[in-house]
Amino acid sequence: RKEVEQDPGPFNVPEGATVAFNCTYSNSASQSFFWYRQDCRKEPKLLMSVYSSGNEDGRFTAQLNRASQYISLLIRDSKLSDSATYLCVAFPGNTGKLIFGQGTTLQVKP
Amino acid sequence: ETGVTQSPTHLIKTRGQQVTLRCSSQSGHNTVSWYQQALGQGPQFIFQYYREEENGRGNFPPRFSGLQFPNYSSELNVNALELDDSALYLCASSLWGLGSYEQYFGPGTRLTVT
Numbered sequence: 270r271k272e273v274e275q276d277p278g279p280f281n282v283p284e285g286a287t288v289a290f291n292c293t294y295s296n297s298a299s300q301s302f303f304w305y306r307q308d309c310r311k312e313p314k315l316l317m318s319v320y321s322s323g324n325e326d327g328r329f330t331a332q333l334n335r336a337s338q339y340i341s342l343l344i345r346d347s348k349l350s351d352s353a354t355y356l357c358v359a360f361p362g363n364t365g366k367l368i369f370g371q372g373t374t375l376q377v378k379p
Numbered sequence: 380e381t382g383v384t385q386s387p388t389h390l391i392k393t394r395g396q397q398v399t400l401r402c403s404s405q406s407g408h409n410t411v412s413w414y415q416q417a418l419g420q421g422p423q424f425i426f427q428y429y430r431e432e433e434n435g436r437g438n439f440p441p442r443f444s445g446l447q448f449p450n451y452s453s454e455l456n457v458n459a460l461e462l463d464d465s466a467l468y469l470c471a472s473s474l475w476g477l478g479s480y481e482q483y484f485g486p487g488t489r490l491t492v493t
Contacts, residue, residue: 312484364435369421
């Protein structure tokens, strides 16, 4: 079983739609979580940090459920520019290691 | 822009050769982590350097080695290159020790081994 699992998609949604990505992690000792966005052939860019039960930044909301070892990312009012791969990341905390999921691909269409 | 730089951008090497990749961290950061990203996969942790010492290592063989310099820049060395080493190599910069664990990535070096 992978340490961080995501549905790879692709998710194809129309502009303006709300879309949610789910992610599960296996290491219950993980302290912090992140969502990164990665455009094709580019580096991952930090989208959101999740240190407690959740975080919200504009159209983006992340929620953490430690009991179920589950993190989600909700994107409201999708824009064409949101098309990218979204990487779910767990940080166990004992070293500097970030554990990445495979990524979920989002395609927003006009 | 994160302020993290990497060189070179692209590299083509032959199986069995050795390669050195370089990374300059963001100003004010003291830690550099290296990741390997194969096509269609998430990045895999290679190792992290903090205060010029290795601070954690992923599941990579000893032919992957690194250095951190007093100015916090870092090198990743790979010996005896194999075809499976073809990937995007990413370095990430962070400030270790103040309770924030966010890492910021450079643009990567795309390595092709033939």
